[in-house]
Amino acid sequence: MFVLNFLMRRLAQGALIIFLVSLLIFTLLRVVPGDPVRLMAGGMAPEALIEKIATDMGLRDPIVVQFGRYIGGVVRGDLGQSFVRPANGAATGGATFNDTTRGERAKVLSLILEALPMTLQLAAVTLVIALVFSGIVGIAGGLAIGRWPDKLAFYISSIFISLPNFWLGIVLALLFSVKLGWLPAIGYRGFAYTILPAIVLAVELSPVLIRTLVSSVSAQMTEPYVAVGHVRGLGRGRIIANHALRNASVPLLNLLGIQFSSLLGGVIIVEYIFDYPGLGLLTINAVLQRDFPLIQGIAIVTSAIFVLINIIVDLVATTMDPRLEY
Amino acid sequence: MTRPLLALRNLTVAAGRAGSAKIILDSVSLSLAPRDIVGVVGASGSGKTVLSKAVVNWLEPPLAKRSGEVLFEGRDIYAMGGADMRSLRQRISYVGANPMGALDPTLPVGVQIVEKMRAVVPGVSRRDAERRVVELLDAVRIPSARNRFHDYPSQFSGGMMQRALIVDALVTNPALLVADNVTQPLDVTVAAQVIRLMKELTTSFNTAVLFVSSSLPVAREACSRILVMDGGRIVEEQSTEDLIDKPVYPYTRELVRQTPRIWGEPAATPPLNDRREVVLSLRDASQIYKVRKKAGFGGVNLVRAVRNVTFDVRRGDSFAIVGESGCGKSTLMRLLCRLELPSSGQILCSDQDIAALKGKGLLAFRGRLQMVLQDPFGSLPPRTSIGKILEDPLRTHRWRDKVRIRERVLKVMGEVGLPAELYEELPLGLSAGQRQRVNVARALVLEPEILIMDETLSALDQAEQFKLIDLFQKLQKEYDLTYIFISHDLAMVRKACNRVAVMYLGEVFELADNERLFFDPGHPYTKALLSAMPTLEQRRYRPEECLLEGEPPSPLDIPDGCSFRSRCPQAMNKCSRVQPSLTVRERQDFAACHLIVPPAASGDTGAAHRTMRRS
Numbered sequence: 001m002f003v004l005n006f007l008m009r010r011l012a013q014g015a016l017i018i019f020l021v022s023l024l025i026f027t028l029l030r031v032v033p034g035d036p037v038r039l040m041a042g043g044m045a046p047e048a049l050i051e052k053i054a055t056d057m058g059l060r061d062p063i064v065v066q067f068g069r070y071i072g073g074v075v076r077g078d079l080g081q082s083f084v085r086p087a088n089g090a091a092t093g094g095a096t097f098n099d100t101t102r103g104e105r106a107k108v109l110s111l112i113l114e115a116l117p118m119t120l121q122l123a124a125v126t127l128v129i130a131l132v133f134s135g136i137v138g139i140a141g142g143l144a145i146g147r148w149p150d151k152l153a154f155y156i157s158s159i160f161i162s163l164p165n166f167w168l169g170i171v172l173a174l175l176f177s178v179k180l181g182w183l184p185a186i187g188y189r190g191f192a193y194t195i196l197p198a199i200v201l202a203v204e205l206s207p208v209l210i211r212t213l214v215s216s217v218s219a220q221m222t223e224p225y226v227a228v229g230h231v232r233g234l235g236r237g238r239i240i241a242n243h244a245l246r247n248a249s250v251p252l253l254n255l256l257g258i259q260f261s262s263l264l265g266g267v268i269i270v271e272y273i274f275d276y277p278g279l280g281l282l283t284i285n286a287v288l289q290r291d292f293p294l295i296q297g298i299a300i301v302t303s304a305i306f307v308l309i310n311i312i313v314d315l316v317a318t319t320m321d322p323r324l325e326y
Numbered sequence: 327m328t329r330p331l332l333a334l335r336n337l338t339v340a341a342g343r344a345g346s347a348k349i350i351l352d353s354v355s356l357s358l359a360p361r362d363i364v365g366v367v368g369a370s371g372s373g374k375t376v377l378s379k380a381v382v383n384w385l386e387p388p389l390a391k392r393s394g395e396v397l398f399e400g401r402d403i404y405a406m407g408g409a410d411m412r413s414l415r416q417r418i419s420y421v422g423a424n425p426m427g428a429l430d431p432t433l434p435v436g437v438q439i440v441e442k443m444r445a446v447v448p449g450v451s452r453r454d455a456e457r458r459v460v461e462l463l464d465a466v467r468i469p470s471a472r473n474r475f476h477d478y479p480s481q482f483s484g485g486m487m488q489r490a491l492i493v494d495a496l497v498t499n500p501a502l503l504v505a506d507n508v509t510q511p512l513d514v515t516v517a518a519q520v521i522r523l524m525k526e527l528t529t530s531f532n533t534a535v536l537f538v539s540s541s542l543p544v545a546r547e548a549c550s551r552i553l554v555m556d557g558g559r560i561v562e563e564q565s566t567e568d569l570i571d572k573p574v575y576p577y578t579r580e581l582v583r584q585t586p587r588i589w590g591e592p593a594a595t596p597p598l599n600d601r602r603e604v605v606l607s608l609r610d611a612s613q614i615y616k617v618r619k620k621a622g623f624g625g626v627n628l629v630r631a632v633r634n635v636t637f638d639v640r641r642g643d644s645f646a647i648v649g650e651s652g653c654g655k656s657t658l659m660r661l662l663c664r665l666e667l668p669s670s671g672q673i674l675c676s677d678q679d680i681a682a683l684k685g686k687g688l689l690a691f692r693g694r695l696q697m698v699l700q701d702p703f704g705s706l707p708p709r710t711s712i713g714k715i716l717e718d719p720l721r722t723h724r725w726r727d728k729v730r731i732r733e734r735v736l737k738v739m740g741e742v743g744l745p746a747e748l749y750e751e752l753p754l755g756l757s758a759g760q761r762q763r764v765n766v767a768r769a770l771v772l773e774p775e776i777l778i779m780d781e782t783l784s785a786l787d788q789a790e791q792f793k794l795i796d797l798f799q800k801l802q803k804e805y806d807l808t809y810i811f812i813s814h815d816l817a818m819v820r821k822a823c824n825r826v827a828v829m830y831l832g833e834v835f836e837l838a839d840n841e842r843l844f845f846d847p848g849h850p851y852t853k854a855l856l857s858a859m860p861t862l863e864q865r866r867y868r869p870e871e872c873l874l875e876g877e878p879p880s881p882l883d884i885p886d887g888c889s890f891r892s893r894c895p896q897a898m899n900k901c902s903r904v905q906p907s908l909t910v911r912e913r914q915d916f917a918a919c920h921l922i923v924p925p926a927a928s929g930d931t932g933a934a935h936r937t938m939r940r941s
Contacts, residue, residue, distance in 0.1 A: 224427035233415030233446035243430040
């Protein structure tokens with residue numbers, strides 16, 4: 001009953017958030033300078049033709065009308081068609097204005113659905129690496145506050161947070177692909193291609209997780225139930241595993257919700273460096289080509305993912321700690 | 327003679343490193359036979375809690391054992407390995423003063439007790455453990471134990487949690503239970519039930535109890551023999567009755583002397599006539615809070631924190647508002663101070679509705695009514711000098727002349743007994759009693775007419791309480807002050823107040839003069855409160871006759887009719903249908919109970935209210 005109520009309430013809120021995000025993105029994209037039709041038709045196209053194409057595509061209608069038309073499609077699961085990408089996946093951009101492939105421009109939804117699993121895979125591998133690594137370092141540090149594991153955790157997180165990801169990406173690619181030849185780096189032709197970018201992202205993600213774990217585990221170890229548990233006859237291992245970590249994982253979980261979202265944003269640079277065909281690369285190209293429908297589509301899908309992840313995180317957190325109320 | 331269950335031999339415990347160590351327990355020896363119930367009393371800082379921790383092998387840095395031994399059935403528990411000690415936890419258990427923090431908040435209570443049982447008793451199946459836990463939860467009268475088994479610690483009240491922890495301690499059938507101040511956080515009626523239960527259970531399980539308490543009357547309820555600690559030593563040991571009749575050691579004598587008497591002494595405050603000016607008057611004041619429902623779709627629950635409270639406070643009164651936690655006394659305090667406005671009804675200060683005050687009028691009202699808070703440590707800014715703390719209210723109230731401000735502050739400091747040298751000092755080094763004097767001075771500096779004391783004395787020890795009560799009485803005579811004490815401590819109220827309002831679930835159940843309330847209470851709840859009070863005297867009311875098991879209902883879900891009927895031994899049919907209203911008993915005494923027969927027999931409810939306002 002609580003779960004149902006929670007989901008209904010939060011999903012309704014989420015739908016509102018997504019609507020507002022798409023309205024914002026839609027408006028901003030249309031007030032920034034740069035005419036997409038000029039890009040599509042090519043620099044040599046006559047002005048009259050550009051006006052015709054624009055009117056045909058409805059780009060000269062008032063923004064509200066355009067948005068209404070667009071959101072109507074979104075509700076039916078249609079995110080529109082890319083301005084520039086052909087469905088057959090060949091060249092991008094239109095160099096010539098007598099474009100014969102207009103009818104076959106790629107669907108935004110299918111472009112996103114191609115790229116999204118790649119990014120989700122990257123994000124999942126990143127999370128696993130980051131969680132395992134920060135779990136070991138952070139829990140050890142939190143259980144030994146003031147002693148060497150705590151200091152080690154501090155040094156590691158300080159170093160990691162000061163490494164820029166584009167630099168680390170290039171260095172790792174140089175080391176592991178070029179010099180040692182252990183891992184592939186550029187493009188995607190199998191799972192191995194995910195590992196290097198995932199390591200780079202995990203290094204970026206770990207410091208926050210380590211610091212949170214150190215502080216929440218050490219805070220839990222000073223809670224009265226730990227000392228009392230000892231007197232009640234529970235062993236130290238049992239107190240840590242069953243109780244302290246359980247309590248300490250609630251702040252970590254909340255953090256993960258936010259971090260996972262920023263991970264999806266943070267992949268842009270890393271995917272670009274490794275030429276990894278995920279959502280990040282798609283975003284960069286869409287922005288460079290003024291591909292409005294694609295940018296909008298990506299924004300809507302990512303915000304939907306953010307919303308869903310945070311709903312899931314909150315739901316899991318309430319089952320862990322019944323005192324929480326969302 | 328049987329071998330003692332527990333023996334301490336010259337146990338010395340110190341805090342801190344060798345060079346600068348402070349001795350906390352100084353060569354303590356004691357012995358406890360099986361099935362003995364022995365009390366340990368002493369002032370705060372006398373080492374009682376450290377003693378109780380030392381007995382269960384729970385000395386954490388900076389505490390460390392220096393010398394001596396703790397023998398449990400002849401074996402020194404400090405010479406044991408970790409695994410041996412852990413299995414010994416089956417035989418030695420501990421209940422502490424902080425029930426709310428003792429269990430992991432994210433797991434159900436029952437599950438954690440089962441976990442403990444299975445950790446210390448090898449080879450118990452989960453099913454057996456669960457059955458035993460539910461059985462014991464039933465035995466400590468937790469209603470519908472089978473369902474409560476799956477509830478989380480945050481869903482238990484303090485009293486329920488303390489019962490659950492007693493179950494947790496007794497579930498392995500231990501030979502020794504160490505109970506460290508178990509009733510300290512509980513309300514008197516609940517504390518009385520918990521002690522009664524603990525005695526019943528330990529008797530039926532043949533468990534010996536080391537009962538540590540800061541209150542002699544509480545220890546007297548529970549124990550047959552009492553040890554007195556002072557400065558880390560055991561200074562006296564006698565059977566309970568002898569200790570109270572013939573205390574030997576000076577500290578014990580002082581302790582017995584200072585324990586307040588309720589019925590043995592005449593009231594310190596004679597009843598005052600009822601023709602004095604009314605300074606503060608509540609007319610049907612109610613406060614309702616809205617809280618969002620967790621289950622269901624939207625919607626709010628209404629917490630009726632204060633319900634239709636009507637009474638007058640006259641100039642020169644020491645008016646007490648008493649009741650247990652959750653009865654609405656703090657909400658009432660916030661209403662009286664105009665920190666909140668009532669959701670209905672009025673509060674009049676000298677015939678003016680304080681809700682209507684604004685700007686200058688409000689500032690003037692604040693100058694007339696000041697409050698003194700409960701927590702002596704949290705209520706003073708730590709980095710502001712005492713002089714500055716006391717100057718601030720004057721500056722807020724538009725005092726500008728530095729010399730006059732300083733004069734006024736020094737005068738008030740003198741009146742409350744703070745030496746003038748403290749003017750430039752920070753409050754850091756002050757004792758709780760001195761801090762409370764600073765608080766009183768901060769309220770008095772504006773020369774108010776009314777002082778609201780919200781549990782002002784409850785953080786202080788007995789001796790300090792007496793000194794402050796004397797101070798209050800002196801100041802009252804000097805400045806014609808009116809006090810409103812908000813308190814749960816009936817002994818303090820008996821000593822300091824002339825008029826008492828008893829609250830339960832947001833309602834005033836009884837309103838009477840001191841003498842009448844303590845000797846002839848009109849409401850069964852007042853009787854229950856009096857019966858549950860720990861005291862050294864012969865009781866006028868027996869708890870077994872005055873109070874049913876259970877705890878106050880939630881203010882979210884107040885029963886129809888009389889809200890006390892779920893715990894009232896005299897509840898009748900009528901009580902579930904009709905809510906009794908305050909009925910006049912005599913000139914100034916009122917009680918809200920169907921058993922009250924108004925003297926003129928004509929007093930319907932409306933008349934009672936009218937009488938009240940007129941009187």
